[in-house]
Amino acid sequence: MERATLREAANGKIFSTANLIFGIGQISKMTGVSTRQLRYWESKGYIEPKKRADEQAQRVYGYDTFLRVSGIKSMQDEGYTLAAAVERTAALMAEADGIRNFLLDAYHGIAEVDNQDMLDLGFLDAEHTQRLYARSKDHHVEYLVRPAGEEATGK
DNA sequence: GTTCTTACA
């Protein structure tokens, strides 16, 4: 069997959140948002229960909704109005999604360069003659460029 | 026991 890639993991083939579903009471306890509020937020279109094949009345929520509710609640506690908290949460989640996708595109594995573990960021140039490596140290990023074809020790 | 909608404080 081939080794699983980070992207496969991120796509949910390995660490799947698809089967994480919660009832309204669970979401309420996890986030500190009352069931009354959750139903109210739904009426305003801020959150939406999962569609269920079986036409049942009881709401079920996915993991993404848990994150959304959690974010809205946090920002509300910081003083944002509900509408503003909803907007900011949506923006942050979209930004996080963009970052995640970018990193998955850029990341080519771990490689040992000069006896140090570096992120392999793939070819630097269109001609594929140089390869870019990077690592993070003390909250800033260090880059290395090496001739391509020497990335033998990828882990 | 929990969740549903509706309605009222």
Added chain:
DNA sequence: TGTAAGGA
């Protein structure tokens, strides 16, 4: 927004 009612 919390709570009560009355049913699922």
